[in-house]
Amino acid sequence: MGNPRSPRRPTQADVARLAQVSPSVVSAVVNGRHDGAVRASEQTVQRVWEAVRQLGYSPNLAARSLAGGRNNIVGVFTYEAVFPTDRLSFFHDSLTGIEEAAEELDCHLLLFTGSRGRGQDGGRRRRSIYKDGVNTLQVTDGAVLLGQDEDREELAALVGSGFPFVYIGRRELGSGEMSYVTADYTAATRGLVERCAGLGHRRLALLRSAIASEAVLEREAGYFEACRGDAGVESGAVHLVEPDTVPTELLATLVDQGVTCVVTDDSNHAASVRSGATRLGLRVPEDLSVVALGDFAGSRPDDPTITSLLTPRREMGGQAVRLLADLLARPQDTAPRRAVATCGMRGGQTLQAPPAAPSAPRSR
Template identity: 55%
Template sequence: MGDRTAARVEEAIQQLGYVPNVAARNLAGGRSNIIGVFTYEALFPMDAMSFYHPFLMGVEEAVENLDCHLLLFTGSHVDGRRRAIYKNGVNTLQLADGAVIVGQAEDRDELTALLREGFPAVFIGRRELTSIEASYAAADYNTATRQLVERISGLGHRRIARLHSGSGHESIVDRDAGFIAARALLADRLDAADVFITPNAAAVTELVPRLVEQGYTCLVADDCDRAGDACAAAEELGLSVPRDLSIAALSEFSFTAPHRDFTTVVTPGLLSWVQVAPETLVRYEKNIFEPDKDFDLWRFRRILHKPLLAEGFAASDITLVNWQQVDYWIGPLTGVDDAERDRHLAAAKQLSLSFLYWMQTEAPNYEGGTGYPGLRLRTDVTDTADGLAKYPYIRESRRIRADFTVTEQHVGVAARGALLGSEEFRDSVGIGSYRIDLHPSTGNGSGPRQYLDVESWPFQIPLGALLPVRVENLLPAGKNIGTTHITNGCYRLHPVEWNIGEAVGALAAYCLDTGSAPRQVHTDPVKLDEYQKLLTDLGVELSWPREVRTQKKYN
């Protein structure tokens, strides 16, 4: 088509108000650009199915990166209330180009028919169908179970019993394999028994006293429901968990809302250099002292490098360990009594000390051996008796309800689409830059348990995010500003907190000098200009240079 013809077509489009029909285009192209998620059980609220949360977060991010849409299918109801993919012999997922299949109560014949039809489908959880190969993404229950039993043995237990329902589901079979492997590996020092039970509270209540009488000191259940039943039975015997009897669960999954915090649950391994990318489930490794790599964990937070200092100033390098392996999420420090708070603080310290011991003795090292025995805590640097930090590092605090809330759409690279750079704020009081980096959260078992790391643009700190919607003359001075759980991931960093503290201090001084309220400074353009000039006179940067503003952080 020539330029003149193209111009006339464009003119006709504008005059006629023509809008392309997306459905027709998709029909002609044979694609809908929709990825489906079919669920055999209810996924919302997430409390009941927290196991799927990290998988679904990865699915959502991957679909967004593919520039497609995500569509939730709940299926047709057959046999009363049972969900099904097919209705009257028709595949209801055909609206999508492919689907992720979720659920425990699936119809195997239906799944086989779906794959025979050639429909692209991936299952969350291992699925072994009798006559056709299924693609799946699954947790490694085999390794996790073996490592948990090894850990239990390492804590001094000599008799442990696994409460086994006898299910043939693939996830249970994988746990079976891990338990059997651990039992064979530790046969010389561990009596590990498989005890088959009917999966209900009454059977567990009847069994636990017998196991305690036989000298078992640790019970391992397949899920949190049976672990909860075991805990209740132990309490009826007057036993304290975990002081008198230890109880572990091989999954966080629960059909009911958890009513107590009592167990050790299998979650991604912390005593390991291996990590898993939540969006792809691809394993990757971050080690320390890797001489042939540009990046390792030791250099990531190194605060003193001996070769750069005068001879005799320091005996060795020093690094700060706030890596994923020492994240503590078993319980919060706020909203609980002093005794529970102290218990979580002590447990968090024990987690850090156990990781140090693992690095000293068992961690695979770059020479092909195990352990770095030269690692040690520096009490002279931290000025503490135990060599740990004086105070815990809290990644996410309570936040104010602010006049303005910074969302991912203001700073996230993917969320802003074709827009270059973050949102520019007329009321900026400072700047910051970091990826949106989320770590697991505390909670009652339904809180986020995944790591999330996505790109963000260098950003500004808006004054509106520092003003509470209801309370006057109260200002946040740290990471407790108007962000979301997502954007806290990039606004929580120390330099940003320092900037917020400086801005708030200057605002308080300005308000005292002028007799103004903070909200008046925000709404009055003259006062806002005067306050921002005060900040710049103090050396506070309010915006990024153009050439920096559009650079993605840590690509």
């Protein structure tokens, strides 16, 4: 919002006058570039610094970036509020990674909190990248976007505009390739499921979110890979479930069918399954194992006792900023940048060998 401060700040011109040199010399000296196009004698350099000190001169950043180009500001855009009231911030880990990388790259972070504007009724609207048809993000050099609630049409428009940005989380648009960072959901899922099989589980079931996001589908793919592989899985069904639902009847059916290990998309759902199992008189993990493919699902805190894959949010945040830096450093290379972070694993207490399981993986 500008500088309506009263006493005018000293400028390079003031310094130049006092030091009795030309403005260009001041610019060069202050920026430590008095050895290139503009040269200044050691004595001149001293005079300039002396004048700087005497006047308390400090460069005007706005002018500097106007004349120069970049402003060293990375945008961070989320459709949802960054800091929710319930203290359970979905974004916290990602932001930790983003902040770390930003510090490393010496740039600032612009959070787009003023992107909602007002609807025709005067009420608040949803946040959006384009406000009155104008790309709000443009004030930054480039941006990192994150969140589950994205507007894919806007994203497509953003890709089309050529504005440099990276999404945290894989997003495939019908049109146009975009840069993103994702995690190795497929491989990590396969690994976990194979581990289940290695413990002796032969009949598994995946309770998959009915919302088919890229991550959910990748996990499903990893599950299939493991089931179809030679890890020894005999049956690996998939059931679509609503979020936060405890499918007790479904669970009973699965157990009847001989399922000894239930795989869920997220740890909260896994916790629900465990509750359901308890209600059915089953012990977890003695009678039934439950594992989760993700560690978070919205508003409830993650249950640390669930055996679960961990989404590497912090790493993804850092990588996103670094991909963006690369995008900015080599604009002539227009290829979308991609990075894949490695999921972590939390041991938890809900996975063990099935009852009366073969003690060793079957030999072939």
